[in-house]
Each structure stands twice: as structure tokens, then as C-alpha cells.
Amino acid sequence: MIEARLRLQRRDFALDVALSLPGRGVTALFGPSGCGKTTLLRAIAGLERAAGRVALGDETWQDDARGLFVPTHRRPLGYVIQESALFAHLDVSGNLAYGRRRAGEAAQRLALEPVIELLGIGGLMRRRVGTLSGGERQRVAIARALATAPELLLMDEPLAALDAPRKAEILPYLERLQRELALPILYVTHALDEVARLADHLVLLEHGRVQAAGPLAELLARTDLPALVRHGGGAPDEAGVVIEAEVIERDEAYGLVRLGFGGGTLWVGEGPGTGLGQRVRARVLARDVSLTRQAPRETSIINVLPAVIEQLQADRGTALLQLALGGRGGTRLLARITRKSCEALALQPGDQVFAQVKGVALM
Numbered sequence: 001m002i003e004a005r006l007r008l009q010r011r012d013f014a015l016d017v018a019l020s021l022p023g024r025g026v027t028a029l030f031g032p033s034g035c036g037k038t039t040l041l042r043a044i045a046g047l048e049r050a051a052g053r054v055a056l057g058d059e060t061w062q063d064d065a066r067g068l069f070v071p072t073h074r075r076p077l078g079y080v081i082q083e084s085a086l087f088a089h090l091d092v093s094g095n096l097a098y099g100r101r102r103a104g105e106a107a108q109r110l111a112l113e114p115v116i117e118l119l120g121i122g123g124l125m126r127r128r129v130g131t132l133s134g135g136e137r138q139r140v141a142i143a144r145a146l147a148t149a150p151e152l153l154l155m156d157e158p159l160a161a162l163d164a165p166r167k168a169e170i171l172p173y174l175e176r177l178q179r180e181l182a183l184p185i186l187y188v189t190h191a192l193d194e195v196a197r198l199a200d201h202l203v204l205l206e207h208g209r210v211q212a213a214g215p216l217a218e219l220l221a222r223t224d225l226p227a228l229v230r231h232g233g234g235a236p237d238e239a240g241v242v243i244e245a246e247v248i249e250r251d252e253a254y255g256l257v258r259l260g261f262g263g264g265t266l267w268v269g270e271g272p273g274t275g276l277g278q279r280v281r282a283r284v285l286a287r288d289v290s291l292t293r294q295a296p297r298e299t300s301i302i303n304v305l306p307a308v309i310e311q312l313q314a315d316r317g318t319a320l321l322q323l324a325l326g327g328r329g330g331t332r333l334l335a336r337i338t339r340k341s342c343e344a345l346a347l348q349p350g351d352q353v354f355a356q357v358k359g360v361a362l363m
């Protein structure tokens with residue numbers, strides 16, 4: 001468990017949070033520019049002097065009530081930023097070794113090979129850092145942070161400086177960290193696709209305060225969190241849920257696989273990691289879900305799921321509906337339809353409908 005009760009006052013900004021975060025998995029800190037994500041991360045690291053209390057498990061890093069403040073270099077944490085500074089005069093292996101020397105005994109005992117393997121940098125060890133691509137540099141920066149045997153990994157927009165292909169190259173490594181490491185990761189980003197792909201938990205910040213915090217799937221399924229469901233004004237409509245599912249059937253002839261989860265199944269195109277029995281994470285955007293009152297006949301849409309409307313939020317042009325698949329308590333889905341259709345069908349919470357799912361992205 002990570003506990004962070006922190007307050008900090010700047011001229012035009014106040015941070016005021018009280019968080020209890022899970023001691024494993026990836027917790028994403030998400031919110032608009034200037035909401036205080038970096039400030040919170042730095043305050044947890046002790047790089048920013050906020051008032052309050054910070055504890056990781058039974059180790060207390062800061063407790064103002066007891067006059068306790070462990071300086072950053074004594075906290076077992078790794079910190080990776082957008083453009084992490086590596087030592088240009090050293091090769092990759094020298095950079096990793098430097099990080100370890102700085103850290104304590106635990107780091108000296110840690111075998112480096114698994115870290116090197118995890119980030120796929122074995123072939124880079126003798127390279128000068130100046131010759132690395134942006135994506136390779138970030139992998140080395142993450143490896144250097146892990147080489148210090150941290151008990152908490154803080155990542156501040158680690159992909160923000162990379163272009164789309166570099167980002168795509170490094171994301172699988174971050175997924176491996178999420179899956180294979182026991183240590184908790186706090187991950188700052190303003191990219192919802194990274195959140196959907198990597199996070200287990202989510203903290204939404206707005207103006208220095210926590211707007212909502214909880215398990216990822218639960219928060220993404222809510223209709224009342226503007227940071228997640230806002231759209232219009234040219235911003236992409238990224239409202240949508242993630243569903244943890246298992247591959248339960250394969251249709252080789254058509255290149256499709258069927259995902260099973262509480263309350264339903266979905267057919268999706270096969271991809272890497274879709275062998276029978278494998279666990280996958282699927283993202284279904286609200287704009288890819290349409291609704292009918294009666295079971296549709298002769299539709300081209302392959303996924304038609306019975307559902308109950310649980311929540312409904314309308315603005316001028318559109319309505320966003322939360323659905324429970326297979327009845328109340330089932331896996332949640334969001335549907336974005338026009339307000340005109342919503343009124344034409346007289347949709348209300350409690351109604352039985354059929355959700356037609358056009359697109360499912362495997363993350």
C-alpha cells in the first residue's frame with residue numbers, strides 16, 4: 001500500500017490529496033495539463049517539499065507530525081522522466097553500473113540479467129548512449145532505474161517525447177513491467193490509450209485534487225467523469241471501457257477469436273497473444289457501440305449483446321449510456337449515441353436493450 005497525504009501551496013496552484021494506492025500493479029495518474037501530476041510524483045519522491053505524510057508499506061518516508069523526512073536519495077525508488085538524462089561519456093553498461101553503485105546493498109545483490117532481458121537491451125550494452133534511438137534510450141533509462149532495486153517505480157510521461165512508431169516499440173516492454181514485476185508503478189500520462197493499455201488502477205486529478213480513484217475498469221465505465229468522457233471541440237472521443245477477458249474459442253477459417261468475460265462474449269480479429277485460454281485486455285470505445293430495442297436481424301455486426309441501461313448522461317448533441325451486459329452487475333460497456341436517437345427510442349435507465357459492438361481493440 002502506498003499512502004500519500006500531501007498539501008502544497010503555490011501562487012496559482014494548490015495540491016491537496018489523500019491517496020491510498022495499491023502496493024502492486026500500475027497506477028496511472030491522469031488529468032489535464034497543469035492539474036498537478038508531476039508535482040504529486042515529485043512530492044512522493046521527496047523532490048518537492050509538500051506538507052503531510054508519505055509511506056510505502058510499513059516504511060514511512062515523510063511524516064510531518066513526527067518531523068520525519070527521508071531525503072530522496074535514501075528512498076528506494078526509481079524515477080524515469082520524459083527525456084531521462086543518461087551519462088553520455090559512458091556506454092549502456094556503464095550507465096547501469098553507475099545507478100547500482102549509487103543505490104544501497106539491495107541493488108548490489110540484484111542480478112542485472114533479468115532487467116536487461118526484460119527491457120531487451122542485451123545487444124546495446126557496449127553502445128555509447130549518444131548512438132541510441134529515443135526508444136532505446138528510454139528502455140535503458142528504465143533499466144537503470146530498475147537496477148537500483150527500487151521498491152517503487154515513478155514514471156513521468158515516459159513516452160511523451162517519442163513519436164508514434166517509437167512509442168509502439170516501447171509499449172510492449174512497459175506491459176512486461178506491468179505483468180512481471182511485483183513492484184508498484186506510478187505512471188503519469190495524459191494519453192488515455194496508454195492508461196487503457198497499461199494501468200490497473202487510475203487516479204484522476206483536476207486542479208490539484210483527486211476527482212476519482214479506483215480500479216481502471218470501474219472508472220473507465222463511469223459516465224460522470226469529464227476527464228474520461230469529454231468530447232467535442234475537435235478532441236477525439238476516447239470514452240470507452242476495458243474488459244479483461246479470456247480467449248475461449250477460435251475460428252481459424254475467418255481469423256476470429258471469441259473472448260469470454262462476466263456477462264458476455266465478443267468476437268474479435270485474432271492477433272498476437274490470442275491463443276486459446278490466453279488472458280487479454282480489450283478496449284471498446286463508446287462510439288463503436290450502438291443500441292437497438294429489439295434483437296437486430298440480418299445485421300453485419302457480429303457482436304450483439306443483451307444489456308440493461310444503468311446510467312444515462314446527455315449533453316446537447318449526444319447521450320452516453322452505461323450498460324451492464326447480461327443484466328445488472330454484469331461487465332460494463334459504454335455507448336455513445338446521438339441524443340436524437342436516444343429520445344426517439346425513449347431510452348431510460350432500467351431498460352433492456354441490445355448493444356451492437358462494431359469495434360474492439362485488443363490491447
Ligand SMILES: Nc1ncnc2c1ncn2[C@@H]1O[C@H](COP(=O)(O)OP(=O)(O)OP(=O)(O)O)[C@@H](O)[C@H]1O
Binds near residue numbers: 032034035040190
Ligand atoms: N517550479 C514551479 N514553480 C511554480 N509553479 C509551478 C512549478 N512547477 C509547476 N508549477 C505549476 O504548478 C501547477 C501543476 O504543475 P504540474 O507540472 O504538476 O502539472 P502536470 O499535471 O504535471 O502538467 P503537465 O501534464 O502539463 O506536465 C501548474 O499550474 C504549474 O504551472
